[in-house]
Amino acid sequence: MLTLQCPYCGVAADETELSAGGEAHLKRFGPGSSEEEFHDYLFTRENPRGVHFERWRHSHGCGKWFHAARDTQTLEVFGTYKAQTTEPPKDIRDAITAKRPGWTWRDVA
Amino acid sequence: MKRYSAFAIAREALRNHTGWERAWRSPAPKRHYDVIIVGAGGHGLATAYYLGKNFGITNVAILEKGWLGGGNTGRNTTIIRSNYLQDPSAAIYEKARSLYETLSQDLNYNLMFSPRGVIMLAQTQHEVRGYQRTAHANALQGVATEFITPRRVKELVPIINLSGPRYPVLGGLWQERGGTARHDAVAWGYARACSDMGMDIIQKCEVTGVRTEGGKITGVETGKGPIDCQKLGVVVAGHSGVLADMAGFRLPIESVALQALVSEPIKPCMDVVVMANTVHGYMSQSDKGEMVIGGGTDGSNNYTQRGSFHHIEETVRALIETFPMVSRLKMLRQWGGIVDITGDRSPILSKTPVEGMFINCGWGTGGFKAIPGSGWGMAELMAKGHSPLTQAFGLERFREGRFIDESVAAGVAH
Numbered sequence: 001m002l003t004l005q006c007p008y009c010g011v012a013a014d015e016t017e018l019s020a021g022g023e024a025h026l027k028r029f030g031p032g033s034s035e036e037e038f039h040d041y042l043f044t045r046e047n048p049r050g051v052h053f054e055r056w057r058h059s060h061g062c063g064k065w066f067h068a069a070r071d072t073q074t075l076e077v078f079g080t081y082k083a084q085t086t087e088p089p090k091d092i093r094d095a096i097t098a099k100r101p102g103w104t105w106r107d108v109a
Numbered sequence: 110m111k112r113y114s115a116f117a118i119a120r121e122a123l124r125n126h127t128g129w130e131r132a133w134r135s136p137a138p139k140r141h142y143d144v145i146i147v148g149a150g151g152h153g154l155a156t157a158y159y160l161g162k163n164f165g166i167t168n169v170a171i172l173e174k175g176w177l178g179g180g181n182t183g184r185n186t187t188i189i190r191s192n193y194l195q196d197p198s199a200a201i202y203e204k205a206r207s208l209y210e211t212l213s214q215d216l217n218y219n220l221m222f223s224p225r226g227v228i229m230l231a232q233t234q235h236e237v238r239g240y241q242r243t244a245h246a247n248a249l250q251g252v253a254t255e256f257i258t259p260r261r262v263k264e265l266v267p268i269i270n271l272s273g274p275r276y277p278v279l280g281g282l283w284q285e286r287g288g289t290a291r292h293d294a295v296a297w298g299y300a301r302a303c304s305d306m307g308m309d310i311i312q313k314c315e316v317t318g319v320r321t322e323g324g325k326i327t328g329v330e331t332g333k334g335p336i337d338c339q340k341l342g343v344v345v346a347g348h349s350g351v352l353a354d355m356a357g358f359r360l361p362i363e364s365v366a367l368q369a370l371v372s373e374p375i376k377p378c379m380d381v382v383v384m385a386n387t388v389h390g391y392m393s394q395s396d397k398g399e400m401v402i403g404g405g406t407d408g409s410n411n412y413t414q415r416g417s418f419h420h421i422e423e424t425v426r427a428l429i430e431t432f433p434m435v436s437r438l439k440m441l442r443q444w445g446g447i448v449d450i451t452g453d454r455s456p457i458l459s460k461t462p463v464e465g466m467f468i469n470c471g472w473g474t475g476g477f478k479a480i481p482g483s484g485w486g487m488a489e490l491m492a493k494g495h496s497p498l499t500q501a502f503g504l505e506r507f508r509e510g511r512f513i514d515e516s517v518a519a520g521v522a523h
């Protein structure tokens with residue numbers, strides 16, 4: 001059973017309290033962008049076997065959106081962090097590096 | 110290859126079953142093949158089979174990281190139907206369903222195809238309208254389906270409760286020639302026929318890299334060394350993104366867990382397949398008597414073939430309202446597979462940015478039913494460069510906005 005700590009209300013939330021919101025840190029491309037950028041923004045996904053950053057919502061709790069760093073191959077959770085950021089914070093990245101040296105995800109690492 | 114027959118069973122019975130031969134060879138890989146297929150699931154094996162049967166291409170290797178049929182092909186709930194909404198879907202799923210009708214004879218392998226009929230229950234007004242629309246679309250597509258009344262549903266499924274408090278049964282979309290087949294047998298039957306044509310099925314051989322030269326495919330790296338090929342077909346379901354990454358491109362696909370479960374065996378009580386898409390549950394009874402139950406996918410990316418327990422609970426809870434007898438059943442086993450979901454809930458059968466590399470994926474929660482049609486179309490695409498069956502399913506449809514939207518028509522797309 002997946003448990004994620006909500007970085008807002010602090011609750012260690014059970015999966016039944018949460019809604020998955022897909023890949024994190026997508027950069028929005030709109031009018032004026034190239035076809036390629038718009039296509040990738042809408043459809044193309046990282047979908048890695050390994051380290052992944054995701055959006056989650058504490059929907060049956062405080063209702064806030066937040067981020068989680070997980071491993072899709074082991075289901076290990078590296079940590080959660082707030083939504084007001086365009087990339088994973090350093091402490092989360094360090095926590096991942098400690099366990100998965102040499103990990104990569106898009107251009108984040 | 111010795112043919113299977115009633116006579117063969119009698120002959121072997123008389124000599125203590127010493128004369129059966131292995132169903133397929135397990136050769137060491139050669140250095141070079143005309144075509145390499147990655148993934149020995151149903152779709153990969155069917156692709157290889159029709160390459161040989163329809164186009165005479167038999168210098169083919171099928172590389173499988175585990176054992177053949179050990180992916181989603183051996184993990185699904187085996188529902189076969191072709192009552193989709195959009196024309197390109199109807200074409201490929203109906204091609205598959207009609208091939209299934211005679212596939213046991215064609216492969217000389219008993220697939221236990223059982224066209225027992227499939228009902229998709231309409232349990233909201235929205236679903237009633239949706240399925241009536243699908244029935245009209247199917248009439249135009251030449252797919253035999255009809256919208257039936259609650260009373261007819263009750264005749265077909267005596268154990269059903271029509272007047273559940275939340276989700277009463279308001280009707281159903283009935284496909285009389287839909288049904289089930291033995292999932293392993295589909296993989297084994299195609300594998301035996303491929304091996305008989307001289308193709309090499311190489312198990313425990315993971316592809317770890319894709320080799321290209323000037324944007325053209327030249328071969329793959331594997332756990333058993335490099336192997337060259339002229340053409341590469343990637344048919345790896347949930348792992349499609351991993352293979353695409355090896356070749357340097359990304360896909361509009363997310364990999365998530367889908368689970369199923371079976372009950373203890375009980376006496377025959379339901380001889381059709383019933384799907385309840387609003388509540389995310391579906392059920393059929395296996396020949397052994399187990400109730401085979403499936404539900405919805407998890408919401409988050411996952412490569413572990415294990416899903417969340419609460420989704421199982423949701424599925425069973427929903428089914429109990431519609432089938433009260435389920436509450437008395439003990440569940441025996443539960444398992445998961447990693448399914449490859451696209452944005453429009455339709456598959457991808459396509460060329461790729463790498464010349465000579467083709468991909469067949471995105472079947473998601475509902476590709477078992479499509480195996481023969483998908484293999485047929487994919488083989489044509491790989492042999493000739495185009496196929497009327499696969500034309501609409503190219504990767505470029507996302508860029509061009511030509512979605513084949515099946516997500517509205519079938520909430521659960523099994």
Ligand SMILES: Cc1cc2nc3c(=O)[nH]c(=O)nc-3n(C[C@H](O)[C@H](O)[C@H](O)COP(=O)(O)OP(=O)(O)OC[C@H]3O[C@@H](n4cnc5c(N)ncnc54)[C@H](O)[C@@H]3O)c2cc1C
Nearest residue numbers: 148150151152174180181182185186188316446476477478
């Ligand atoms: C629980 C569940 C229930 C389902 N119910 C239904 C249903 O009722 N009806 C229906 O029509 N469909 C159903 N489906 C969907 C159906 O099972 C799939 O769409 C279909 O089996 C996909 O077949 P495939 O050959 O593409 O993939 P798979 O059978 O998964 O085969 C892909 C193969 O590729 C191999 N592979 C992966 N990576 C590599 C690599 N790097 N090198 C070599 N080999 C590799 C894997 O080991 C695997 O054997 C269900 C799926 C699940 C999980």
Ligand SMILES: [Zn+2]
Nearest residue numbers: 006009058062
């Ligand atoms: Zn919270």
